[in-house]
Amino acid sequence: MIVLGIDTATELVSVALVDGDEVLAASESQSDRRHAEDLTPMLQFVVQRAGIEFSEVDAVAVDVGPGLFTGMRVGIAAAQALAHVLSVPLVGVDSLEVLVAAAGNVDDHELVVPVIDTRRREVAWALHRTHDDGTVRRVAPPQVGTMDDMLAAVRERSQSCLFVGAHAISHEEQIRGEVGPQAWALNFGSSLPRYPHARHVALLGHVRVLRDGDDSGHAGRRAEGRELPDAPTVRPMYLRDADAEISWTTRDARGVR
Amino acid sequence: MADVQQNFVADESTVVLGIETSCDETAVSVVMGGGDVLSSVVSSQLDEHARFGGVVPEIASRAHLEALPNVTAEALERAGIDFSRIDAVAATVGPGLVGALLVGVSAAKATALALDVPFVGVNHLEAHLYAALLDDPDVEFPMLFVLVSGGHTMFVAMNDPHDYRVVGQTIDDAAGEAFDKVARFLDLGFPGGPAIDRSAQNGNEKAVNFPRAMLNDGLDVSFSGLKTAVINHVRANPDVSNDDVAASFQRAVVDVLVHKARLAARECGARTIALGGGVAANSQLRRELEKAGNDDGLRVLLPSREMCTDNAAMIASAGWYRLRRGESTPLDAGANPNLKLARGQR
Numbered sequence A: 001m002i003v004l005g006i007d008t009a010t011e012l013v014s015v016a017l018v019d020g021d022e023v024l025a026a027s028e029s030q031s032d033r034r035h036a037e038d039l040t041p042m043l044q045f046v047v048q049r050a051g052i053e054f055s056e057v058d059a060v061a062v063d064v065g066p067g068l069f070t071g072m073r074v075g076i077a078a079a080q081a082l083a084h085v086l087s088v089p090l091v092g093v094d095s096l097e098v099l100v101a102a103a104g105n106v107d108d109h110e111l112v113v114p115v116i117d118t119r120r121r122e123v124a125w126a127l128h129r130t131h132d133d134g135t136v137r138r139v140a141p142p143q144v145g146t147m148d149d150m151l152a153a154v155r156e157r158s159q160s161c162l163f164v165g166a167h168a169i170s171h172e173e174q175i176r177g178e179v180g181p182q183a184w185a186l187n188f189g190s191s192l193p194r195y196p197h198a199r200h201v202a203l204l205g206h207v208r209v210l211r212d213g214d215d216s217g218h219a220g221r222r223a224e225g226r227e228l229p230d231a232p233t234v235r236p237m238y239l240r241d242a243d244a245e246i247s248w249t250t251r252d253a254r255g256v257r
Numbered sequence B: 001m002a003d004v005q006q007n008f009v010a011d012e013s014t015v016v017l018g019i020e021t022s023c024d025e026t027a028v029s030v031v032m033g034g035g036d037v038l039s040s041v042v043s044s045q046l047d048e049h050a051r052f053g054g055v056v057p058e059i060a061s062r063a064h065l066e067a068l069p070n071v072t073a074e075a076l077e078r079a080g081i082d083f084s085r086i087d088a089v090a091a092t093v094g095p096g097l098v099g100a101l102l103v104g105v106s107a108a109k110a111t112a113l114a115l116d117v118p119f120v121g122v123n124h125l126e127a128h129l130y131a132a133l134l135d136d137p138d139v140e141f142p143m144l145f146v147l148v149s150g151g152h153t154m155f156v157a158m159n160d161p162h163d164y165r166v167v168g169q170t171i172d173d174a175a176g177e178a179f180d181k182v183a184r185f186l187d188l189g190f191p192g193g194p195a196i197d198r199s200a201q202n203g204n205e206k207a208v209n210f211p212r213a214m215l216n217d218g219l220d221v222s223f224s225g226l227k228t229a230v231i232n233h234v235r236a237n238p239d240v241s242n243d244d245v246a247a248s249f250q251r252a253v254v255d256v257l258v259h260k261a262r263l264a265a266r267e268c269g270a271r272t273i274a275l276g277g278g279v280a281a282n283s284q285l286r287r288e289l290e291k292a293g294n295d296d297g298l299r300v301l302l303p304s305r306e307m308c309t310d311n312a313a314m315i316a317s318a319g320w321y322r323l324r325r326g327e328s329t330p331l332d333a334g335a336n337p338n339l340k341l342a343r344g345q346r
Ligand SMILES: [Zn+2]
Pocket: A255, A256, A257, B124, B128, B149, B277, B278, B309, B310
């Protein structure tokens, strides 16, 4: 099964094609605010590189955040369109589970904490626990807050802890300082991927499609009295209300109506 | 793949999928040959913004992303086709809200790529010009186009569908913006255009003599002073009737627009005068412009309200006109929230 993975939730834009657990082609670019410009040519590139046609793609997987709102939407809009045009299943995976998947073998640590910078001085994180059988399970769902909020949640558990993600690495000193005297084994996976990557989006997506099929199970649409199947959609993980975003200055720059 | 994208030239049988997400309407349309609208679906987010008295960018972006797939499905369904019949994909690349634009642009580029058909980025303002032609393809040029909306107020002289220039514009607020601000001040609700229009029906337009700015001053217009005059008048006369103020304000806006439109039409030798943009739905403006055009021996094009306000048929049509000249847009294109009309717009 060929799965196309898309990740635009952080400043690293990436695209990957996997067949089962084999990566056929992947591409990434450090892409601050150029997600929309970079993504489509990268999609074109990986398909050419893999030597396939779009019609051979069996499913589309996309990172639904948490992350940068505009970036996330670029990838999700493209993924929704691709799944629709190709009539294939669409699945969403969250950026924090993608980071954990990228971390690979983490069984030396009791707690794994993926961290993503969502800007405006906030971070998104989740807590994962490793089990004796080698599996990693989520024990606290994705949430967003200040670094202090995140550290409080980690401290509560006082376990040996692996932080994953660029933001945790760049704030290693602060995190070590604030965990303070409890000083359990804190590990900053600096050799691990620092951003979520489409390779892992596609691999996770593959597993999920096999398990659940299509993600887009909303109520059917009605058009002129007839029930129609929904077009593929996934739900972005914003973790923040849009109401907080009101800006009267940008309102005046709006488009024509 | 995709040599077709370089050498494509549209013709009468070309089917374009148009996508519009620049502001608060999610719209998708299927248009054949630039003028045959097979479907035009518009999903408005008005209710989601109304409680804030204006369009909230983040709410708009979220709503576009959620609505676009099903609006697309419905546009195809109503056109009676599937994706395989689409020959090109057009999307608004600006001007507008950047986050909102990017949703449509990303979906459109991905769609074009997967279908192996050209993508064409469309200027939303240029698309409004083509909306007039959609309703009446046999228009006589030169045409003076009056574009009045929440974001823009301009007079555009068109010699043919590809040759146009901006001959006059607002130096401050757009007409629709003035409507919104005055409506909010009078507590009439959002959007301001229809709210003022309604209230004005019950008011006396001669009740207050608001200033007509720059009447004798070229083809540019200004609405910021008028808005301030309304606010000052109501503050000085707290008992004044809202309806009278709305009617008098609307009269002043319409007077200025119609006066300048006539002047502009004369200056560019227009044989046709056309109206577009959200404010073009204003009943008094439609009435007065039609009367003035008739008096001056001009054909007056008042597109349907559906074609005046934001829609994707005009995007597909504008895209087709570009594709017919062999133009398309590379897949590394983004959005440009401050995109201008090709010539003359400041
Ligand atoms: Zn418009």
